[in-house]
Amino acid sequence: MTTVQWILPVALILFALLAGIIGEKVIFTKLSRFVTKRQILGGEVIFNSLRRMTFIWFTLAGFSAAISYSSLKIDADFKILLQKVITIIFLSSVTFVLARLTAGFVSLFIHRTEGVPASLISNLAMTIILVLGTLIILQTVGIEITPIVTTLGIGGLAVGLALQDTLANLFSGFYLIVSKQVRTGDYVKLDDGQEGYVTDITWRNTTIREISNNVIIVPNSKLASAIFTNYHLPEKEITLTMNVGVSYNSDLEEVERVTVEVAKDVMREIAPELIAIEPYIRFHTFNDFSIDFTLYMRVSEYFDQRMGKHLFVKKLHKRYQQAGITIPFPIRDVYMQDNGAENSDMEVD
Structure with missing residues (x-):
């Protein structure tokens, strides 16, 4: 009897695993190739965001169905705990997908907009989605988020004091972007003589690629307070x-x-x-x-x-x-005086 009771849960889990593998390896792969071949705008971003998620979601569905329709005698509290774990994993995966989608489409928009730094803005968008998703997950599983937000607000003051340099670089990066003093692709020359193309502005530093293909890493706070020349402003020409x-x-x-x-x-x-x-x-x-x-x-x-x-x-x-046009070069006539004759006329007593 015990063996029979295990048949349905195991069958559901195996079916879900098989469906996930088929969906990931066959259907998902073919759709991804189709979108890439047709060069559908945003298609690559969507499929990169959903990668591996097909298998995870089918697997979670299988475990959820096995728990719900199983005839096994499972403690009610343990059953609720398993459902919560599945819910947390599912919501976490959805959060990651949304974060990837947001960052991907932000980067796609940025790359179509000349001179806008990609990393800082896309990473910020991803961070916001992850934070909101985490709060929603905590609220869903019954954890009050108000005390957490309050604690984070109070603790943020201590963290801010401990991470002054990091926050200074972060806000300096936003200042550089908003003020449009530096954009990706701009050719800049720093006051110490270093120069090159700005390749990216991250949350901490600005990357400059020299003509020799070396990379200069400048903290955002240093660049924001430095004297530099931007040879692409007000225009490239x-x-x-x-x-x-x-x-x-x-x-x-x-x-x-x-x-x-x-x-x-x-x-x-x-x-x-x-x-x-x-x-x-x-x-x-x-x-x-x-x-x-x-x-x-x-x-x-x-x-x-x-x-x-x-x-x-x-x-x-x-x-x-x-x-027949001549570019002259300096010519100097040098006159030398020979004092040998005078010396030869001198007599010694």
């Missing part, structure tokens, strides 16, 4: 300047024409979208060996200056040679 000197024998009208043509040629290669903005030169100095001028041309962003200068020097040097 900047003006590249180059100082050049030509000989006094040069035809300055021809120098201007050739130089501007070379600058336009460079812009066609590195900043074709800005070609409508005409480059120009301004003569400014009668130097010792040359007449000096400065070229001004627009490039797409700060880092494009390097390639722009590289191409401009090569092309300008070639064009000046073809046009």
Whole structure:
């Protein structure tokens, strides 16, 4: 009789496990591939959030059914305890799914919005969902949350004093985001000379990737109080300047024409979208060996200056040679006085 009583509960649990495995390995996998292939917006986020949950939910349903429909003699209090455990596990899994969904869709929205840091906002959204879910679970199983909230409020003061640096970095990160002084993708240069692209702003620090692919970790509070230059504000496009000197024998009208043509040629290669903005030169100095001028041309962003200068020097040097324009270099005439004759005329008594 005892063996017969175990048949139904075990059968329900095994059926639930089998259904969970089939749902996870077959149905869930095929649907995930279908969504990925069709590139449905948000589909990948949904399936990543529900991963492994199909098996967990089928398993919980099997155990719940086994407890409810079992003919085994189970103590009422123990039965209630098992149901509460199942409820807690189920609500916890739902909370995790909602937290993943929230963080995923926030990150998806952020990635479609240029310059908004991803980690800090998505992690904050996930934390809020987890906290609310935990409070709901406690309320559901009969635990009063009011004393807990009150205790957390009082204890928060002590925690705040103990975690001053952490909280300072957290609020500094929010300040940087809200003020829009720094955005992901911006090229910044710190007051100590370090520079690079901002890749992320987390709850504690800001990550900056140098051109050499090294990573600089700056605490948010330090960055919020530092003097730095953001080369992407108010816009990414900047003006590249180059100082050049030509000989006094040069035809300055021809120098201007050739130089501007070379600058336009460079812009066609590195900043074709800005070609409508005409480059120009301004003569400014009668130097010792040359007449000096400065070229001004627009490039797409700060880092494009390097390639722009590289191409401009090569092309300008070639064009000046073809046009017979000379870039002078310093020449000094040195006159030496020979005192040997005077010494040779001297007589010694």
